[in-house]
Amino acid sequence: MRRCLTLLLTLLCLPLQAAQLTLDLGTASRQWQSAELLAHPQARDIEIPDDVSYKKTMRYRAIPLAVLLEGIAPDDHLQAVAEDGFAAEMPAAPLLEKGPARAWLAIEDPAHPWPPLGRNKPSAGPFYLVWTQPQAGRISPEQWPFQVASIRRLAAAAERFPALRPAADLASGDPIILGFALFQKNCLACHRLNGAGDAQFGPDLNVPHNPTEYFQPTFLRRYIRDPQSLRQWPQARMPGFSNAVLSDQELDALLVYLAHMATRKTP
Known part of the structure; x- marks a missing residue:
């Protein structure tokens, strides 16, 4: 020893x-x-x-x-x-x-x-x-x-990983489209979705289950804002996303995108 x-x-x-x-x-x-x-x-x-x-x-x-x-x-x-x-x-x-x-x-x-x-x-x-x-x-x-x-x-992530894309028939101003852009900026560095992405760090956010399927909305918002306020562990790496980084409207759009992708799971 x-x-x-x-x-x-x-x-x-x-x-x-x-x-x-x-x-x-x-x-x-x-x-x-x-x-x-x-x-x-x-x-x-x-x-x-x-x-x-x-x-x-x-x-x-x-x-x-x-x-x-x-x-x-x-x-x-x-x-x-x-x-x-x-x-x-x-x-x-x-x-x-x-x-x-x-x-x-x-x-x-x-x-x-x-x-x-x-x-x-x-x-x-x-x-x-x-x-x-x-x-x-x-x-x-x-x-x-x-x-x-x-x-x-x-190439941009949406081109490299089609499984990340929301439905093609959405209007350009749909909140899901904004949420997709925010997901790429704030989440894709650590997480994959539908197995798509280059990150090796965090869990997949759609398979087998999407966080919108097992988190109550209030707690999911709280978790994104301040992960340690909901789950505390010494080796935690996920940062909190304050209003200065992700406004309430943008957070809503991100969650709408995640909920939308829960209906578009890729085996």
Whole structure:
């Protein structure tokens, strides 16, 4: 037992190794080493008040993400894949904006590692997508992927995964259509639906059962707003979605989409 503890302490004290970020933007694939990014001419020190992951003010060495997205157009679609299987679906347009809400790639310096995200948890490194003034762009918690391993250009999720789509005969202004867009922005990073999606993190939200089938509406809304107020467990990862991120009207639309998809289950 003592040997195991000694080995564990030794491993925890070892310096972090340089990490690699893969960018696959369609025309070519590029690997960036953390040392290269830390020394990049556009890298700078930034401060993030109320960081989504650390829940406090954090300071990072970071690069405007747009600098690394050479050849990407605003109507392109990107996916950031984390080491734990989290797969954030992101329209490129907000990532290319210079402000007021601006996306940054924070780089963890192996010589000065970031703090752990919690007890017995790693840090948010080696690469973490953070935002300055996120409220100006209504940036959701799912648009802050940490432990990022790769960023790639893909077709939009609705094209890649037809099983996510609502009925084709819905009017363009139907709340279900809005709910579908909100699902892609806020839920698809962690969850699949009808087995469709790239996330490896959370449960499927339609098979075998849709949450609208087993949650009372009031409790489902409460769960989405503040998961820990309904179910408490130490390793919980689902963030709460405040009114600033998801208005009451948008939450209603998201739930209408989920209820609609409960009638469109794919075996």
